[in-house]
Amino acid sequence: MDMRLAGQRVLVTGASQGIGEGLSRSFAREGCHLSLVARSAEKLHALAEELRSSHNVEVDVLALDMTRPGAIADIVAWAGHADILVNNAGAIPGGTLWDVDEDAWRKGWELKVFGYINLTRSMYLEMKTRGRGVILNNIGNGGQNFDFNYIAGTTGNAALMAFTCALGGRSLDDGIRVVGVNPGPVATERIAKVLKSHAAHLLGDEARCAELLARYPLGRPATVEEVADLFVYLASPRSNYTTGTIVTVDGGITSKRSVS
Template sequence: MDMKLAGKRALITGASQGIGEGLAKAFASEGCHLALTARSADKLETLAASLRAAHGVRVDVLALDMTGPGAIADIVAFAGDADILVNNAGAIPGGTLWEIDEDAWRKGWELKVFGYINLTRAMYAQMKARGVGVILNNIGNGGQNFDFNYIAGSTGNAALMAFTCALGGRSLEDGIRVLGVNPGPVATERIGKVLRNHAARLLGDEDRSGELMAGYPLGRAAKVEEVADLFVYLASPRSGYTSGTIVTVDGGITSKRSVA
């Protein structure tokens, strides 16, 4: 299916690895020109070279810390007239209220929560001036499944869900669609680390993390492609009447909750 995205320009944050890398590959395969940001210059350059060779698209990269002074303005200038913004950078640390102190909590939120909000504010203004644009927020199903052991992340993701729905409820008046995606566990290096930590805490042995994976739907985490392809569809004109909502991709984890 042609997603009608060829020639569009997509800005993707946190693009050097994990879901971000998968997003870059998925959009490039549709003929999108890319503006990729992350902290690692080496990883960005390696990814950019492979995408240029594989798909013949323009790929620009900017290595920076999004929480640094002036970083948002630098990203906006780098992105140019991007048609699509994918907010993806950041991972909020896991832990209980007493394990995540104020400094760690603020640091996690500065990149993911306020990073999403601040970059959206800046990019929205440019898109509004042109009367067209799509903003996609990669959030996470922790915002729907409130977790005692992931309290900073659950709270931050819930805030981003509310932000996305509030903004996207009226954004079509400016020609802009704003959407969120809530992945559950995804097969990246990060989920491997999370599962090892959980196994050490719950089972006393991090090498038993595979036992925790067995409890997921289909006995596995989502493939990166299964998440990235959804972003591509939501960004496309084929999803042109979709705004102000969140799509959850977790194999039914959120829906199978029960009081019994």
């Protein structure tokens, strides 16, 4: 299916690994030109060279720490012309209220929660001037499944869900769509580390992480491509009536809850 995205410019944050890398690949396959942001210049340049060669698209990269003062303004000055923004940078630490101290909590929210909000604030105005644009927020199903052991993340994700819906409820007035995606567990290096940590804590041996995988739908996490391709559809004109909502892709984990 042609997503009618060829030639559009996509700005992806946290683009050098994991879901961000998968997003870059999926949009490149559609013929999109890319503006990729992450901390690692080495990873960004390697990915950019591969995508230029494989898909004949323009790929610009900007290596920076999005939490430093002035970083958001630098990104907008560099790629404010993008048609599509995908907020993806950041990972909030796991742990209980007493495991995650104030400093760690603030650092996690500075990149993911306030990073999303601040970049959206600036990019929205650029898009409003043109009368069109799409903003996609990669959030996470922890915002729907309140978790004592992931309290900073579950609270931050819930806040981003509310932010997305509140902004997207009015954004079509300005020709802009704002949509959130809530992935569940996804097969990345990060989830592998989390599973090993959980296995060590719950089962006494990190090597038993495969036993935790068996509890997931289909006995596995989602693939990066399964998640990234959903973003491509939501960014496309084929999804022009979708805004102010959250799409959950977690194999039914969120819907599986029961009172019995």
